[in-house]
Amino acid sequence: MSQTVSSNNKGASIEIDRLAKTFGSVRAVDDVSLTIEPGEFVALLGPSGSxxxxxxxxxxxxxxxxxxxxxIGGKDCTRLPPNKRDIGMVFQHYTLFPHLSVGDNVAFPLKMRGVAKAERRRQAEAALEIVRLGGYGDRMPKQLSGGQQQRVALARAIVYNPQVLLMDEPLSALDKNLREEMQIEIKRLHAELGFTVVFVTHDQGEALTMADRIAILKAGRLQQVSPARELYERPSNLFAASFIGEMNMLPVQWDGANATFSEREHIRLPDSASIETVPSGRAVLAVRPERLSVTSPGETGSWRATVSDVVYAGAGSLLITHLHDGSEVRLRVASAGQAPVRPGQAIGIKVPPEAALLYPADAAR
Ligand SMILES: Nc1ncnc2c1ncn2[C@@H]1O[C@H](COP(=O)(O)OP(=O)(O)OP(=O)(O)O)[C@@H](O)[C@H]1O
Ligand SMILES: [Mg+2]
Known part of the structure; x- marks a missing residue:
């Protein structure tokens, strides 16, 4: 069957320009500017209430x-009502009309737009085919599983071929397997249909795997907007560093070249643009557990530590260690080909200087 939801849609650009929203005394959104390219997939990530x-x-x-x-698409929409904005929307809860059949649910936006009945049916069925629910049009929503209902909501959002698809935690009500299946489904639709996506989640794994770029929000303010890899490898501030993935954070004294901690340990950091901006004095050294490795205690340049715990996790192990001053350092090491490490053992921790990130101590806002 030919699909009427066209595949040559390039998506519309979205420009959010100095957006602010206050509810009474709460600054829910505080001066957020973000430009999203046509066809781009952007995730909005942040803690609850951000x-x-x-x-x-x-x-x-x-x-x-x-x-x-x-x-949207170069047009100022600030004062336009939702139905004039050429967007599809999927919410966290399926929000299907319980008294309407699946087909009528999907056709609803078309009815609102005055599309004739026969054409509505045809387009609704095409949209259901796209989300792999062809033939389900006569069922009632309650006869479908959670994942199927969310696919119906997706079909309803794309049935009129919008240039922009907005999704607010669309998968958080689903269990893990269904969620992963739907992630793939949404990525496939995005690749096939080409609309621009803004996807809200507080699941960092979901954001990292799905989005071209991730925008991190905290307390209504944008912290960083970057592709996944850059966000993971070069978080621009302490909040982004601690919010994404695992991170060791050590308070240090910074003198412009050396970060000193634990009374005797220090690390000399290579010159980099990000370090230049950190003033001398108290700072925080951050390093990912998987960038650290075990070496013999006392090896030049390594940190002396004592292993407190070893958590075996199949392909890798988590080593929880403590430095001389009591600060905890975690390592993720491959299980294969490593001499076994035991609790109580003294080790050296090798830190590649280029893996160490430095932030001003008071940068956490
Ligand atoms: N209608 C409203 N009236 C009053 N305060 C509101 C309203 N909507 C949101 N807020 C407040 O604005 C802030 C941001 O809320 P928002 O719902 O955008 O957060 P969120 O990042 O989506 O959180 P969550 O992950 O919990 O969904 C919160 O402090 C919230 O309490
Ligand atoms: Mg929310």
Whole structure:
């Protein structure tokens, strides 16, 4: 069957320009600017209450910004109602109409847009085929599983071929297997149909695997907008560093070249642009557990540590160690080909200087 949801849609750009939204005294969104390219997949990631939904609802038109501008496809939409914005929306809960059949649920936006009945049916069935639910049109929502219901919600969001798809934690109500299946499904649809996606999640793994770029929010403010790898390898501040993945954080004294901690241990850091911006004095040294390795205690340049715990986890092991001053350092090491390490053992920890990140101590906001 030919699919009427066209595949030559390039998606629309979205420009969020100095967006602010206050609810009483709460600054839910505080001066957020973000430009999203046509066809790009951007995840909004952040802790609960950081303003993710408020940003999304402002783009959708369900929230009226207190300040700032929303442009979609180069057009100022700040004052347009949601149905005039050429967007599809999927929410956390399926929000299907329980008294309407699956087909009528999917056709609903078309009905709102005055599409004739026969054409509605045809387009709804095509959208259901795209989410692999062809033939389910006559069922009622409650006769479907959670994952199937969320696919119906997805079909309803794309049925009128919008240039932008906005999703607010669309998978968080699903169990792990279904969630992973739907992640793949959404990525496939995105590749096939080419719309621009803004995807809200507080699951960092989901953001890292799905998005072209990830925007991190904290307390209504944008912290960093980067592709996954850059965000993981070069977090731009302490918050981003601690929010994504595992990170060892050690308080240090920084003199412009050496970071000293634990009374005797220090590390000389290679020159880099990010280090130049850290003033001398108290600072935080951050290093990912998988960048550290075990060496013999006392080896030049290594840190002396005592192993407290070894957690075997199949392909790798987690070593929990303590430095001389009591600070904890975690290592992720491959299980294969390593001499076994035991609790109580003295080891050296080898730290590649280029893996060490340095932040001003008071940078956590
Ligand atoms: N309608 C509202 N009235 C008052 N305060 C609101 C309203 N909507 C959101 N807020 C507040 O604005 C802030 C941001 O909320 P928002 O829902 O955008 O966060 P979120 O990042 O989506 O969180 P979550 O991950 O829990 O969904 C919170 O402090 C919230 O309490
Ligand atoms: Mg939310």
């Amino acid at each position: 303003g993710k939904s408020t940003v999304l609802m402002s783009v959708a038109g369900f929230e009226r910004p207190s300040a700032g501008r929303i442009m």
